[in-house]
Amino acid sequence: SSSAFTSLLxxxxxxxxxxxxxxxxxxxxxxxxxxxxTLYDIYDFKGNDVMHIPKCNYGCYVYASTTGEFPQQKxxxxxxxxxxxxxxxxxxxxxxxxxxxxxxxxxxxxxPLDIDWISGPALSVWVSNLNEPTANAFSxxxxxxxxxxxxxxxxxVYDALNMRxxxxxxxxxxxxxCALQGFTVMAEKNGASNSVTARLTGFDNAxxxxxxxxxxAYISPISDAFAGFNLQITxxxxxxxxxxxxxxxxxxxxxYIEIQDLKVDGLVSSAGYNGCKKPLNGGVQSFKSPLxxxxxxxxxxxxxxxxxxxxxxxxxxLDDNHTLIIRDVTNNMPYITSASAxxxxxxxx
Numbered sequence: 001s002s003s004a005f006t007s008l009l010x011x012x013x014x015x016x017x018x019x020x021x022x023x024x025x026x027x028x029x030x031x032x033x034x035x036x037x038t039l040y041d042i043y044d045f046k047g048n049d050v051m052h053i054p055k056c057n058y059g060c061y062v063y064a065s066t067t068g069e070f071p072q073q074k075x076x077x078x079x080x081x082x083x084x085x086x087x088x089x090x091x092x093x094x095x096x097x098x099x100x101x102x103x104x105x106x107x108x109x110x111x112p113l114d115i116d117w118i119s120g121p122a123l124s125v126w127v128s129n130l131n132e133p134t135a136n137a138f139s140x141x142x143x144x145x146x147x148x149x150x151x152x153x154x155x156x157v158y159d160a161l162n163m164r165x166x167x168x169x170x171x172x173x174x175x176x177x178c179a180l181q182g183f184t185v186m187a188e189k190n191g192a193s194n195s196v197t198a199r200l201t202g203f204d205n206a207x208x209x210x211x212x213x214x215x216x217a218y219i220s221p222i223s224d225a226f227a228g229f230n231l232q233i234t235x236x237x238x239x240x241x242x243x244x245x246x247x248x249x250x251x252x253x254x255x256y257i258e259i260q261d262l263k264v265d266g267l268v269s270s271a272g273y274n275g276c277k278k279p280l281n282g283g284v285q286s287f288k289s290p291l292x293x294x295x296x297x298x299x300x301x302x303x304x305x306x307x308x309x310x311x312x313x314x315x316x317x318l319d320d321n322h323t324l325i326i327r328d329v330t331n332n333m334p335y336i337t338s339a340s341a342x343x344x345x346x347x348x349x
Contacts, residue, residue, distance in 0.1 A: 032285040034276065035211040036149040036204045039236060040142035041288050045084055045129050053086075056125035059147035061112035062086060064099040065177040065236070066140050067291075068161050080137045083130040089118045096127075096140060100159075108166055110157045110177070115147070139179045139289040141236040145204050155203040155239075160185070163252035170245040173203040175237060181271070181291040182234045182256030187248050189228035194244040195220045198231065198267075200274040206239035213277030218267045232256050234271040236287045 032039040038055050045051055053060070066078045073079055081096040094113055102111035118124040131137070143157075154172035160183040168174050176185055187196070198218040199206050205214040217238070220229055226248065231238070234256070242248060272287035 032274065032287050034201070034205060035278070037143065037145040037202050039202070039287055040127075040140075040144065041236070042080070042137045042140050042290065043288055044142075045127060046137045047133065049129055051127045051129070053125045053127065053144055055144045055146050056088075056115050057117075059117040060115050060125070061145050061147055061150055062099065062115065063110050063112050063143040063145075063157050063177060064096045064140065065110075065143075065159050065161070065179045066097060066100045067138055067179045078138050078140070080131055080135055081140050083135075084140075085128045085130060086113060087126055087128055088115055089124045096142065100140075103159075103162065107156070108158060108163060110159055112157070117147075137290070139291050141177050141179045141287075143177060143202050143237060145202060149204055153203050153206075155206075157203070158252065160252035160254060163250065166250050168240070168242060168248045168250060170242065170247050173206045173239050173241050174250060175203045175206070175239040176233075176250075176252055177237050178233070178252070178254075179236065179289070180254055181289070182232060182254075184230065184232050184253045184255050185238065185240075186230045186251050186253070187226075187228045189226060190246075190248070191225050192244070192246045193224050194226040194242055194246045194248065195222045196229070196240050196242045196248075198238055198240050200233070200235050200238055200269065201276065202237055203239050205276065206241050210276075211278070215275045217269065217275070229266070231266055232268075234269055234292070235273060236289070 031041070031044050036055070038053075040051075040053075053062075056062070064081075066081050069076045070078055077097045078100075081100070084096040085093050086096065086099065087093045092115075099113050102113075103109065104111060115125055127142075154169060155175060156166075156169060156172060157175045157177065158166060160176055160178035160180070163176060163185075166174075176183075196219075197208070197216050199210070199214050200217045201210070201212075201214045204210070205212050218229070218231060221227060222243075226246070240250070270286070271292035272289065274286070276285075
């Protein structure tokens with residue numbers, strides 16, 4: 001197996017500081033396996049004729065996302081995902097491309113493939129790969145969640161490809177999926193009291209009591225007037241849990257800007273990072289995509305305004321072979337972090 005490096009930066013502008021969380025994860029399998037759900041990427045299926053889906057053994061919901069339209073194809077669909085067929089022991093089948101296009105026309109919510117428990121064979125649900133071994137494969141996201149566990153939550157699942165001005169359920173969790181390299185989720189400011197916590201997971205790990213030790217990626221300031229947010233995500237999924245029983249309006253776009261403004265609440269993470277401590281495949285896992293890069297570079301800019309910035313590195317996620325370099329572009333000063341040299345940095349523009 002090999003290892004890779006991932007990190008998370010959170011920068012609430014009202015506190016004027018950065019928090020950096022770093023993690024090392026072993027690449028044992030491409031899937032990201034949690035207690036009650038699994039995220040599959042294209043590398044789980046590329047080169048495999050059949051892939052068993054264990055979370056469906058006793059019933060599950062399956063959500064899919066692709067990169068959108070393929071204008072070079074006559075039907076405009078992902079040609080590889082069209083030949084990835086989800087099948088069960090009852091003879092039911094649906095391609096990942098078909099599943100990714102299932103939406104509720106009224107609410108815009110994604111519709112899952114609803115698979116009931118099938119008594120008998122243990123390998124009751126699987127994905128068959130009908131593609132040629134040399135066929136080009138494209139980024140996909142498959143989110144599989146245990147059906148019984150899903151009953152514990154009020155939730156709605158959307159795709160960043162077509163999530164526009166949706167109204168959140170004040171009692172529920174809002175989950176957004178995306179198979180592209182990056183996307184943005186925006187919430188409008190309003191005069192009602194509210195705050196939100198976001199985690200880079202599905203709805204089954206969206207709350208503080210989540211079973212897999214998934215940390216918050218973003219926590220909004222508590223205010224009598226909700227300030228809204230503009231979060232840029234480099235990963236397959238994010239879930240929002242609001243603290244107060246007020247409806248908020250959310251929109252997702254496919255815009256992603258690598259230069260981010262410190263005066264606006266936000267987050268920066270390595271592509272595919274989630275930070276959860278207890279996935280089942282051994283250590284912290286990260287989602288993979290052909291669109292992600294091995295090295296991530298971000299610029300966080302104060303736009304000539306004075307900000308005092310504290311950067312704290314959690315060294316428990318590092319080793320001496322994996323470092324994070326934070327460079328002050330005003331004087332080219334590098335700050336290099338590792339497990340043996342955790343640091344605190346004080347920066348002023």
